Amino acid sequence: MLAAERGAARNTLAAYGTDLRLASQALGGHLGDADAAAIGRLADGWDALSPATVARKAAALRRFFGFLVDDGLRADDPSDALPRPGTRRALPKILSAAEIDRLFAAIDDRLKRMPPDPLDLRLSALFELLYGSGLRATELVSIPRAAIHPDRPFLILKGKGGRERLVPISxxxxxxVAAWRANVPEDATWLFPSGKSHLSRVRLYQLVRALAAAAGIPPDRVSPHVLRHAFATHLLEGGADLRALQAMLGHADIATTEIYTHVDSRRLVELVNQRHPLAELMPPS
Structure with a gap:
């Protein structure tokens, strides 16, 4: 149901599956017919977990019991016994424009070597797409070889939840990408092949952190998702429209995109003071 009707992403399906299997094991295989008391006892065992993890587990069980009720497999829904922890969305970690410049300077230093190492060309293409287009790690590593055209400034890809979106390519x-693709066999399926498949997210994570260290930035501050956050934040700081940013990032709900409006509150205050229609009526500071 999650895959067919909701368009849930593969990682979401895997997480829900794991939560449901663990819950079933804890209840001796009787999750489907568990009553509210049993569900309450199950939730009591989550005390040591973080609020975010508890919220995810509770959401998986609520969706499961809601499915059973909707399909007439049981008459009652015991999920009211599940906790509803208040989870506060953390502000995204980002890098400054100067730090981004240091990362690209480190790549440029590598590309100066003659002849250029194909792995450095790959690294350059990966970073240009991560920061320049705001791709998710899974979206990036699974790009088909022929998906990006030299004369087309955009890419149409299927992202989280199976939703298609148009992504700008600088x-x-x-x-x-063109410099790297010259090193990829023409019959290859993926732009970033590795073995019988494509580059893994784990390997991408390792490459990003290694480059951060080379650029003198603490590796624990940099990840593929941090570069995606930097893409979004720097675009917003440059005056990008929030709806346009939502479309580029592939967020189903604009509330997810709005988190970036909290990153640079100083700039937003300046924007109101300078561009609001009442700005001319405000007394000079």
Whole structure:
């Protein structure tokens, strides 16, 4: 149901599956017919878990029991016994524009070597797409070889939840991809092949952290998702429209995109003071 009707992503399906299997094991295989008391006891065992983990587990069980009720497999829904922890969305970690410059400077230093190492060309293409287009790690590593065209400044991809979106591809990114693709066999399925499949998210994570260390940035501050956050935050700081940013990031709910409006409150205050219609009526500071 989650896959067919909700379009849930593969990682979401895996997480829900794990939560449901663990809950079933804890209840001796009787999750489907558990009553509210049994569900309450199950939730009592989550005391040591973080609020975010508890919220995810509770959401998986609520969805499960809601499915059973909707399909007439049971008449009651015991999920009211589940906790509803208040989870506060953390502000995204980002890098400054100067730190981004240091990362690309480290790549440029590698590309100066003659002849250039194909792995450095790959690294350049990966970073140009991560920061220049705001791709998720899974979206990036699974790009087909022929998906990015030299004369087309956008990419149409299927992202989280199976939703298609148009992603802008900068001239720099297209040039970096072209330089790397010359090293990828023409019959390859993926732009970033590895073995019988494509580059893994784990390997991408390792490459990003290694480059951060080379650029003099603490590796624990940098990840593929941090670069995606930097893409969004820097676009917003540059005056990007929130709805346009939502479309580029592939967020189903604009509330997810709105988290970036809290990152640079100083700039937003300046924006109101300078551009609001009442700004001219405000007394000079």
């Amino acid at each position: 001239d720099r990114a297209r040039a970096a």
